[in-house]
Amino acid sequence: MFKSLGTPPPLPRWAEVLLLPLINIAVAFLACAVVIWALGENPREVLWTLFQGPFLYPGNLGYTLYYATNFIFTGLAVAVAFHAKLFNIGGEGQVTLGGLGVGLLVMSLGPTLPAILMVPMVILVSAAFGALWALIPGYLQAYRGSHIVITTIMFNFIASAIMVSLLSGPMMQPGQMSPQTPPFPSNAVLHKTHDVLHWLGFDQVANSPMNLSFFVALLALVGTWMLIWRTRLGYEIRGIGNNPDAAHYAGIRVPRIVLLTMAISGALAGMMALNEVAGAQQRVILNFSGQYGFVGIAVALIGRNHPVGILLASLLFGALYQGGTEIDFNYQSITREMVTLIQGLIILFSGALYYMFDPWLARILALILPRKANPEGGPS
Amino acid sequence: MTQPVGSAQQAGGAHSAPRLALELEKISKSFGPVRANRDIDLQVESGTIHGIIGENGAGKSTLMKILYGMQGADSGRMLVNGKDEDIRSSADAIAKGIGMVHQHFMLVPTFSVLENVMLGTEGGALLADGRTATRKLLAEFAEHYGMRVDPDALVGSLPVGIRQRVEIIKALKGGAKILILDEPTGVLTPQETEGLFDILRVLKADGVTILLITHKLDEIMAITDRVSVMRRGEMVGHRDTKDTNPQELAELMVGRKVLLQVDHTPANPQELRLTVDGLGARSKAGHQVLQDISFELRAGEILGVAGVSGNGQSELMETLAGMRAVGEGGFDLLGHRVDARNPKGPDAMRDLGLAHIPEDRHHHGLILSFQVQENVILGYHHGPLTGQGLLMDRDKIRQHSERLIEEFDVRNGRSNVLAKHLSGGNQQKVVIAREVDAVPKVLIVGQPTRGVDVGAIEFIHKQLIALRDRGCAILLISVELEEIMSLSDRIIVMNAGRLVGEVARGQADENELGLMMGGGRAKPKVPAAQGEASHV
The missing domain is CATH 3.40.50.300 (P-loop containing nucleotide triphosphate hydrolases)
Structure with a gap:
């Protein structure tokens, strides 16, 4: 059919990792510019607002990084599971449970323990509750064959129901009408970055919800990279993801690795509660999970399931969230939903249509770059 | 449709000077930087069994896919019975009288032999006509070539050798004069292989041209009239089978001397x-x-x-x-x-x-x-x-x-x-x-x-x-x-x-x-x- 074109040459690795995503994002913004133009605004101005918003105004960088923290955790959660070819769509529920776990811990222990003990416990509990919530679908997948996509979706609903019933009941702050817990005592919170910086003497730093959990997220990025590419467990996770039959042949106990993978994935998702609950809000509020669990799927997709990619994708999405607020503030005809549109376009071009430009780019590069000598020549 | 091969034979083919059933000139095909076929020339005489031998990845399958229209060549010319043909699909190939038996059978296991053979030539909306015609066709094959198959047996219940027979009947039912067999003996016992060769000999006597693709030297020696050797996408030699030997063919295939027989020393079994x-x-x-x-x-x-x-x-x-x-x-x-x-x-x-x-x-x-x-x-x-x-x-x-x-x-x-x-x-x-x-x-x-x-x-x-x-x-x-x-x-x-x-x-x-x-x-x-x- 495409006789004249033939099969395109393979794309160089640097082009696939770097050039292709940039082209995809550029095309997404181009499509967005068309929409803005159709709405009667100047695309250049609007997009410029979107770009400078997250970075230039005081405090906005903090907001960008605060959003990015959420995306890093949920993106990593999806990526770890995906290395074992498990599609964990339950990030939302695991985030919720992580937050509820933190809330229960803080409310039951109160301000008794010093922060040096309490904060590590908060971190552990957020991870443990998230892990537990992912373990159940993991078990059902590994030993009962129930598909993980179905069960994790159902567990999102269950988690959300549990949250409503607890926050409007036993965990609700007495004497309040809104479904939220009392504020956390200061021994149990992850401090805001600007507070820490003020304390260190940088007085002019503007306020933002960014807090110390951003650095936990950075550690999680490094830890995940080590886990997947440097440990035996990571090797086994990638093994069952790439070829479960060969993994079985190699003596890897596939069900056990499925359980462990889901636990790690859930733990990472649960730790998003550090940012929202222990850091930004310093209390559990209804729906703090804010759909980040779902957007994490897109982040992992665009980040190609690699920690570096996830960091970049998280920063991009964080910037878009913050930039969207600026657009909303500055323009009448364009609302915050424009950002959702851009997000959608980015997901469309970077995810669903990822390989659309691949053959063309490969042909162009093959023309430009000097042709490497084919060592074998034969089709062996 | 129901004409067996024999009756479609053209007069004069058997006794005139060697006629070419198939001629390839400078066929090339690349996949990206990989050149699967390079300037392939091939001449197959009508009514002979022609072997194509080569290692895995030598480009045999690619060449056959080009012949059968499953892939287009990048360049080159193909002549079928002396006429320049452009075969773009397997339907084209069948129309030009080329049939193929694939390495992996293309049969529906839950259908009967009759239904499998009928597939694609059912006739009208009702199956009755097609059934009658196919039953007649199967009977003719049994009589003419000794290819006996129970028309009502389920294909899934048949031994592999018989399934292959059904495949051959399917390939020939449209009156194909050129039959391509891709590694046909891989799944057969020696007895079944011998049975297959008997059928091929009968078909040859009837004027069918057979292209046999294999990597087994003994089969080439046993049944072919002429053999072409491929190596790394190129034709490296054509020989009359009677003038060559396995050692020479193996060396052509590999491009160096090889040890065909293993140096097996007596074992010394222990605990x-x-x-x-x-x-x-x-x-x-x-x-x-x-x-x-x-x-x-x-x-x-x-x-x-x-x-x-x-x-x-x-x-x-x-x-x-x-x-x-x-x-x-x-x-x-x-x-x-x-x-x-x-x-x-x-x-x-x-x-x-x-x-x-x-x-x-x-x-x-x-x-x-x-x-x-x-x-x-x-x-x-x-x-x-x-x-x-x-x-x-x-x-x-x-x-x-x-x-x-x-x-x-x-x-x-x-x-x-x-x-x-x-x-x-x-x-x-x-x-x-x-x-x-x-x-x-x-x-x-x-x-x-x-x-x-x-x-x-x-x-x-x-x-x-x-x-x-x-x-x-x-x-x-x-x-x-x-x-x-x-x-x-x-x-x-x-x-x-x-x-x-x-x-x-x-x-x-x-x-x-x-x-x-x-x-x-x-x-x-x-x-x-x-x-x-x-x-x-």
Whole structure:
């Protein structure tokens, strides 16, 4: 059919990792510019607002990084599971449970323990509750064959129901009408970055919800990279993801690795509660999970399931969230939903249509770059 | 439609000067940088059997796909019966009188023979006419060529040889004068192969031109009139079969001298390493796939398991390697009992000193999307190969992998190349390197040379013999009878999940083994086979 074109040459690795995503994002913004133009605004101005918003105004960088923290955790959660070819769509529920776990811990222990003990416990509990919530679908997948996509979706609903019933009941702050817990005592919170910086003497730093959990997220990025590419467990996770039959042949106990993978994935998702609950809000509020669990799927997709990619994708999405607020503030005809549109376009071009430009780019590069000598020549 | 080939024969074809049924001129085809076919010239005389031989990846299949219209050539000219033709689809090819029997049969197992043959030529909206016509066609084939098939039998219930017959009838039903057979004997017993050759001879006598693609030299010698040899996408020689010999063809295929016969020295069997008694196993669906298997395996010997593919050999390997649960009976491996009550997984088996070269390297032996250095530790990644620490010792793994690449001559091999980018023979070398280097006490090998070129076969066979001489007990399972006969010290034969007999090296006769593989009763002198033979 495409006789004249033939099969395109393979794309160089640097082009696939770097050039292709940039082209995809550029095309997404181009499509967005068309929409803005159709709405009667100047695309250049609007997009410029979107770009400078997250970075230039005081405090906005903090907001960008605060959003990015959420995306890093949920993106990593999806990526770890995906290395074992498990599609964990339950990030939302695991985030919720992580937050509820933190809330229960803080409310039951109160301000008794010093922060040096309490904060590590908060971190552990957020991870443990998230892990537990992912373990159940993991078990059902590994030993009962129930598909993980179905069960994790159902567990999102269950988690959300549990949250409503607890926050409007036993965990609700007495004497309040809104479904939220009392504020956390200061021994149990992850401090805001600007507070820490003020304390260190940088007085002019503007306020933002960014807090110390951003650095936990950075550690999680490094830890995940080590886990997947440097440990035996990571090797086994990638093994069952790439070829479960060969993994079985190699003596890897596939069900056990499925359980462990889901636990790690859930733990990472649960730790998003550090940012929202222990850091930004310093209390559990209804729906703090804010759909980040779902957007994490897109982040992992665009980040190609690699920690570096996830960091970049998280920063991009964080910037878009913050930039969207600026657009909303500055323009009448364009609302915050424009950002959702851009997000959608980015997901469309970077995810669903990822390989659309691949053959063309490969042909162009093959023309430009000097042709490497084919060592074998034969089709062996 | 219902005309058999014979009546469509053109007058004058048989006695005039050599007429070309097929002529290819400078056919080229590239996939990206890979040139699968380079300036292929080929002339096939009408009414002859023409063999095309070459190693895996030599470009035979690509050439046939071009002929049959499944792929377009980049350049070149094709003449069918002297006329310039542009074949763009298999429908085109069929219309031009070219039929093809694929390596993997294209039959619907739940349809009857009649329905399968009718497929595509049903006639009108109601099937009655098509049925009558097809029944008549089948009767004509039976009478004319002796290709007897029960029209109402379900294809799924037929032996492989008969299924292939149905494929041939399908290929010829439209009056095809050129028949392409792609590796037709891979799944056949020697007897079935002989049956196929008889049919081919009748077809040839009837004026059909046959193109036989194979990598088996003995078949070329047995049946073809002329043979063309391909190597690395090029035609490297055309010979009249009567003027050549297997040695010359093998050298043309590989491009250097090869040792066709394995240097097999007498074995020196030592202590018992594996005792299997009354072993049985079931498939997931509950079918008995292994039944009452008993044999012994000693250090320093190679025990060959012969059998037609799909008669329980794969299940036997998987059970012994711990990948499949034991049903009845069990086995003693190096002093450890394994049965339904004492199951052991693949990891436990490996710890005991059992290595396993699986028959399907793509599904089991390798993770194709992993690098070579990640593949050479597969199954041994908890052992000393990956170092002591919490993190895997990458330098150590790389050094190990580089040593294996060097020692086992993995061509184009670098530690960080993905396994899928290696050729079949080199992939197999990676698997063999990993398992042999573990210095196993017992090695289970399945199809060690499937899809591997002649040069690599020689190397792999030498490795196996050397490992045996170092005192390893080797169980060799292969559907290549020649491989079994040249490597094994003893041979056991499987049929329908049971053992049907045992033969010592030297006493093995291809015909006798073939009969046993087909389910025939072994000679009474073989004790293991008494009352055990089952029939297909």
